[in-house]
Amino acid sequence: MNLPVIIKFVIDLLAVLLLALGIKGLSKVKSARDANRLAAFAMSLSVVGLLSYYLGTSGIAIQSWIWIIIGSIIGSLFGAILAKKVPMTSMPETVALFNGCGGMSSLLVALGVAIFPISGGQENFDFFKSLINEVSISVSVFVGAITFTGSIVAMAKLQGWLSTPGWTQSKVRHFVNIVFAVASLIAFFDLISGNTSSIWLLVIVSSLLGIGVTLPIGGADMPVVISLLNSYSGIAAAAAGFVVDSQLLIVAGAMVGAAGLILTQVMCKGMNRSLVSVLFGGSLSAQSTASSGSGEYTNITSCSVEECALTLEAANKVIIVPGYGLAVAQAQHTLREVTKKLEQNGIEVVYAIHPVAGRMPGHMNVLLAEADVPYEQLKEMDVVNPDFPATDVVLVLGANDVVNPQAKNDSSSPLYGMPVLDVQEARTVFVIKRGMSAGYSGIKNDLFDLPNTSMVFGDAKKVLNDLIGELKDLGVGEK
């Protein structure tokens, strides 16, 4: 063992340790931010380790340096710019995009090695070794391609660039995907039997498979899909580790892959969905239109902003239920102004956060934190649910499915069993909503028909602004 090998070994070991601590720390509120930095540091450390190893052994050609610098500058620059510029509301699709690019990177490495075998491979040709090499190349290409196209489709769907095509909701999609999967398998066997050119077939069919699997999945389930694809990109990285013979890559990739799988499981639980039904069940809305989704509303009460303000002024306890609509309208700051006024009047204000509010677990907390809402006022569903009967006014802002009583009462509803906020228990419920359109699941919301529910129609931001005006006129918060 010479010095460069020892140094690289020590650095790699340290990097793995720090990465593990980083992932661990990210799962606790207190340590999360430091943990993220620690992981970033570990990543840079691993690069230093790798480069110093090659400098100390084979050396790095000038030409290589040039390409390293070009690639890193462009990649880092775009990554940093996007990360700084992107609004907090489009966080889920941003993560999906980043993730897809990670998959693409693994795919390209494997592709590069497949087309131009790197030196050292051929001299001592060994059947077993080349088999392993081809298997790991195939896995890396296959998983990398699925991660890439799947993430891009997920991003496009969340952005609203892509809707769910009708055919993907029929049984046809299973057939189509099975064809892609079988074709991938054929390409794989063709590849390991020595036909290098079938790598292209593998790239194409696995890309199509990524699209075919992700396209039918409804928007509400997207976070789970993104988390799963994130786990895949870890697996792709581990496979790339086998391709280039890097233990660090294998450990880190396996770690992310496994941790991502657990996180996916945790998220599924939060939404009362099983991974199987997310992946193969298709979009919720498509199943439901036939059953309970077609119901008409019979007893809608709509009211003016003024009435809403009057009721709020007389309240002692108000619970706010924010949803994605609030995020889309960018109304979290306006909402904060409203609640400030109420608080100044001695009214107790609490925010009820459904586990999947804002389309991605934790997304709503991020948005409200951005608007300076004190952390202590954000209450999780299980904590806040017993409080609803003692609450005077509930303000539902752009949330829909998460306050649908059907999930508790109607066993034929596709939502049945999903944990929901029991807002109907409160004395008065105001639902601020643009129109009567259905929520993300496409299912009728029984809450709107209840006698203690009033609808305030309009854009969330505009309604809240009007509300501030009305509250001012009533002298709320002016003491």
Place this chain on the structure above:
Amino acid sequence: MSFISLLWVLLLGSLLGLELIGKVPPTLHTPLMSGANAISGITMLAALTLIVKAEGNVPLLIIGSVSLGFALFNVVGGFFVTDRMLAMFSRKPSNKK
């Protein structure tokens, strides 16, 4: 490194990953996913290896460089965006009276 020992590395790495995350508060799901996602950009090491070992093969250098760019886009963007999210939590307790 023999294949068998690499398999051991894979196995132990996976087990470690399974153990690392137990109970995660829903608040942290998005940042955790985003942070783990940044780490999966570790494949940048494979891209670097490819470039170093390309030995003047220009197409391979280009593939490696593009791959490195994608990976770093993931890593740098991922860590920054996670930090942005987490910064909002940690700021909270201090600026409320």
